[in-house]
Amino acid sequence: MSEGYSMWAEIALSRLTANFQSLNRAAGPDEVLAVAKANAYGHGVLACAPALMAAGARWLGVTSVEEALAVRAVCPTARVLVMAGPWRGEAAAMVEHGLTPSVWEPFHLEELGREARRQGLAKGSVPVHLEVDTGMARQGVRGLAALGERLAQLESTPALRIEGVMTHFSSPDELDSPETELQLSVLAEALKAIGARGHRPELVSAGNSATLVSGLGVERLRSLAHLHGARLMLRPGLALYGYPVRFMPEQVAQPELLPVLSWKARVLSLRTLEPGEPSGYNATFRAARPTRLALLRVGYADGLSRLLSNRGQVLVRGQRAPIAGRISMDQTMVDVTEIPGVEIGDEAILIGQQGEERITAYELADLSGTIPYEVLCGISARVPRVVVE
Structure with missing residues (x-):
């Protein structure tokens, strides 16, 4: 679908x-x-x-x-x-x-x-x-x-x-x-x-x-x-x-809750940077070694906060890939150097689970200094919602 x-x-x-x-x-x-x-x-x-x-x-x-x-x-x-x-x-x-x-x-x-x-x-x-x-x-x-x-x-x-x-x-x-x-x-x-x-x-x-x-x-x-x-x-x-309440007393047994939303993007392009080469606006990321970058068609116009630039991560092939450089309006680059076999068309997870790894709206909120409500509500209308299950 x-x-x-x-x-x-x-x-x-x-x-x-x-x-x-x-x-x-x-x-x-x-x-x-x-x-x-x-x-x-x-x-x-x-x-x-x-x-x-x-x-x-x-x-x-x-x-x-x-x-x-x-x-x-x-x-x-x-x-x-x-x-x-x-x-x-x-x-x-x-x-x-x-x-x-x-x-x-x-x-x-x-x-x-x-x-x-x-x-x-x-x-x-x-x-x-x-x-x-x-x-x-x-x-x-x-x-x-x-x-x-x-x-x-x-x-x-x-x-x-x-x-x-x-x-x-x-x-x-x-x-x-x-x-x-x-x-x-x-x-x-x-x-x-x-x-x-x-x-x-x-x-x-x-x-x-x-x-x-x-x-x-x-x-x-x-x-x-x-x-x-x-x-x-x-x-x-x-x-x-699907988000449990944080900071509850230890004796509180919360009901089992499952996140309803997963946010995904595909790898659209791949390129290798030589040491010293920059990525993104204002060259806030420079390769410290031969670095393989994957391009995702998602940016702050879609609700991915610019505050996650050079801080956030996504999941690719079950591993964490750091955001490399500034998130732009429509695109984001991630460093997949340590992830073998990445190809165009691979799924990247912004919120959700892949293999044993998981990224939640809580994690994005903590990194960008906000709350999960804002992260979820901020996913823009141009992001297609696809009903599954």
């Missing part, structure tokens, strides 16, 4: 399915929202979203209405949560396509309310997830006074119904940290205020992959949800795509 490509990403949907099912089992009685935003973390949402639904997911999380409509086209029965809220003019599309918005700004409720009145919708027919800013200072209602104002807005539009209350933790992998303790107390106060006005949310949505995998604080979150007659919803993202 990949023979016609000089560079591509393979997406193993059977691994995605297995990862979701492992995480769903780990969640036990809790609801799981599968985060599929940012083109399913760079994996290709049009393939991944239906696979997640087939694996048993009921909820999918995206950022925008645009992402939600793309998901709705391939997953007509999914509950789709638009996690960054609606923008102006999007209420009609949200209602028409049965999308669930997170809300916190007055204009979110104004526009949804106006659309509900225009359509004459029945009481409670438009579910929303009210986001509370518990300390991340990014999105959500901030403070009990503002929360009271939003609740009054909601109550003036009977068609709108608080189905869920959600928040984002600033340190989700440190649920015993002082910051998280403070956020949990703010969330508890918000839920108390919401309940005092007669609202009965069905879901309390908090925690990501680290929360689910580690189990740190889950019982406390679950008890908080149950106190208000709700279920806990957990929102795994990176773990879905």
Whole structure:
């Protein structure tokens, strides 16, 4: 299937399915929202979203209405949560396509309310997830006074119904940290205020992959949800795509997770440099000996960070080949001097496994001073996604 490509990403949907099912089992009685935003973390949402639904997911999380409509086209029965809220003019599309918005700004409720009145919708027919800013200072209602104002807005539009209350933790992998303790107390106060006005949310949505995998604080979150007659919803993202949570306590037994994406390129050309000859822009690499270089058709326009120049490696014939010189927009050279028999057409692995060697998004992130989320989401749209398995 990949023979016609000089560079591509393979997406193993059977691994995605297995990862979701492992995480769903780990969640036990809790609801799981599968985060599929940012083109399913760079994996290709049009393939991944239906696979997640087939694996048993009921909820999918995206950022925008645009992402939600793309998901709705391939997953007509999914509950789709638009996690960054609606923008102006999007209420009609949200209602028409049965999308669930997170809300916190007055204009979110104004526009949804106006659309509900225009359509004459029945009481409670438009579910929303009210986001509370518990300390991340990014999105959500901030403070009990503002929360009271939003609740009054909601109550003036009977068609709108608080189905869920959600928040984002600033340190989700440190649920015993002082910051998280403070956020949990703010969330508890918000839920108390919401309940005092007669609202009965069905879901309390908090925690990501680290929360689910580690189990740190889950019982406390679950008890908080149950106190208000709700279920806990957990929102795994990176773990879905096969990346375990780093820096977990040794006693935490993480579910087995398999990377879903492999990024590959073919050797397009080979040449030998004599000692002292340069390679690439600004001659940042010079051969210290007779050096055999292989050309790959992949560069920073494809998402291979320029920060990996002269630092990163790829796998060729099961061995590591260092990147030689600066990564350019469309091409990268690698040193295959120590790898016998390399030929034009050989596969080079940028992310994935070949033989006993493996390169992960964590490795690329560490070398370029970022996080694996950015590495995966940064694989550009011009990289063909090829579904395998």
